[in-house]
Amino acid sequence: MIFTEAKLTNGQSIRLATLSGTVLDPSGSPGPSGKKGGFWLLDKEGKESFVRAVGIGIAVRPGHRVSLVYGAPSAHVEGALFGAMNHTTGDVACDIMKLGTALRSWRLDVAEGKSFLIWAFAPCLILALIAFASPSARLDTRIFAMFWSAIGGFIVGSLAWYFVGFRLGPQARLGELAAQINALGTSALQQAGD
Structure with a gap:
């Protein structure tokens, strides 16, 4: 072949x-x-x-x-x-x-790593910034809250990626690539019969 x-x-x-x-x-x-x-x-x-x-x-x-x-x-x-x-x-x-x-x-290449990073770190960053922006708390309290908010955001974002983001991103891209490969394969089969 x-x-x-x-x-x-x-x-x-x-x-x-x-x-x-x-x-x-x-x-x-x-x-x-x-x-x-x-x-x-x-x-x-x-x-x-x-x-x-x-x-x-x-x-x-x-x-x-x-x-x-x-x-x-x-x-x-x-x-x-x-x-x-x-x-x-x-x-x-x-x-x-x-x-x-x-x-x-x-x-x-379905950009699985990139998709995970976006889904996991976006909530991490947002929650950390919200916790740090609290004007009424002392600086050390805000840093402590920012740290735990970032960890919580990472966990929530990771779970959201696992249950939703993976299907919307990498799994959907895999379906698109599979359709392309199948179309190329079907075309090759049709040409082989000529």
Whole structure:
């Protein structure tokens, strides 16, 4: 497989590659080392490959033309299967989120740290300034109140980020990046069938 580079809107580069061929036997016959859960694919050069395609989401039969898309972060040598297209039936399934915890190795930049800092330190700073601005208290009392207000603001802000901010920021950005990768994968699959 030959990987090509693609750039996401967050500036990160990913690599995509496709493998196309004709399905030989999708019946679950064992592949190399007795592995099951895939099918044999014959490419146009006449090379047979066993494709371990558990959970890709398309049905295949012998004789169907199929393309598979693999993806990886730009630094990785090998890619993970995350989509397929049955050109005979027109079925397409492409979902990077099916990689589950393996997607963490892609290290998609969703600005998680920046989001946490904003959510945790904004209330910390605001409450500390309010506590310090009290004109009727002595300076040492205001410093003491500022210290404990800052700690309380940090705790409240951290909890707010965990329950709300993470979903509004990093998780939403991950959804946007996943949609971009899925669109790139679907496009690569469609081009592979030409």
